[in-house]
Structure formats: C-alpha cells, structure tokens
Amino acid sequence: MDELQDMYDAEHRILKALPKLAKAATCEKLKAAFLKHLAETEQQVTKLEQVFQAFDEKPKARKCKATVGLLEEGDEIASDNKGEPTINAALISAGQKVEHYEIASYGCLLEWAGILGNTKAANLIREILAQEKAANETLTELGKQSANREAMGEDKEKTADDETADQAPAKSRTGARASSPARKRTAALTR
Secondary structure (H helix, E strand, O other): OHHHHHHHHHHHHHHHHHHHHHHHOOOHHHHHHHHHHHHHHHHHHHHHHHHHHHOOOOOOOOOOHHHHHHHHHHHHHHHHHOOOOOHHHHHHHHHHHHHHHHHHHHHHHHHHHHHOOOHHHHHHHHHHHHHHHHHHHHHHHHHHHHHHHHHOOOOOOOOHHHHHHHHOOOOOOOOOOOOOHHHHHHHHHHO
8 A cells, every 4th residue: 555655746746857857858748748748647646546446545646756756857858958958868768767766666566466356457457557667768769859969969860771770779979079068968968
C-alpha cells in the first residue's frame, strides 16, 4: 500500500507538471506527446483509485519524494535551457527520468499484485505500465528524430548518412574544431 500511495501522489504531481513541460517544448511533436501523456495520466489516476478499491482500501496519497525531486530537476532543466537549441533534448531527458521511475515502480506493483493474487489490480497496473513504457518510447524516438541533433547544433533534416548513423554505435569524434556557444553546450550535455 505504501508504494501504491507513493504512485498515487506521483501521478497527481505529474498531472501538474506535464502542461509546463508541453509549454516549454519548442517542438510541436514533443508538445503533443506531453499533452497525450497528460490525458493518459488522468486515466491512470482513475485506474489507481480502482486498484485501491480492488484491495478494499480508500485512495490515499503519500508524498513521493522521488517524484518531487525529479520534477524539481525537470523545472530546473527547463529553466536552464529556455531559449536554447538544447531545450527539447533537455525536456526529453527530464521526462524520461520520470518515466523510468514510473516503469520501475509499476513493475514492482504489478509483481506484488500478482503475488497477492489480485488479478483485477494486476490488470489495471499492467495497463498503466504499458502506457508508461509507450510514453518513454515516444520520447526516445523524438530524441532520435530531431531533438538530439538540434541540441548538437546540427541540421534538423535527416540525411541518408544520419539514418545509417542511427543504426550504428556512436563514435567519438576527434580533431580540432572551432569553439562556439552551441559546441560548449553540447560538451556540457555529453559529460
């Protein structure tokens, strides 16, 4: 019940954070992804209430310190990258940190509901977990499609070479290069 209460609190906090992330995004596809996940999160709150009911408990939130910290970091990331070409990659990073925490938490809750033999709760949690995994995958794809290249100061247009590079492991670049503010930001991102 403690973990369930944590996630109930987490989802309420995420409901408040997602509109801010969408507003900070400069990529329309990223804005849409955050807003889509906002609608899913609203459904997840309802599903969590049904999970509580499946255990004959009243829905109750317990402050989720991990989510508080992740969302504070997300606010800081958005503020630090506002107006920069790194903003969308930074927002994706912040969003994925939250998604990974949720995936881990719902994975545990799913296992525990199964051990307790509560099929109804397990099915609801499985649905939430699938949505969290899909949201994470969407963020990964948006990063690969454009946000990461944009943060590196590269063209948004994808060339045939880029498509091949996406499939190959990243290689370290060497050699002398002119220094620019975008390159300095890139260096900070890659550390």
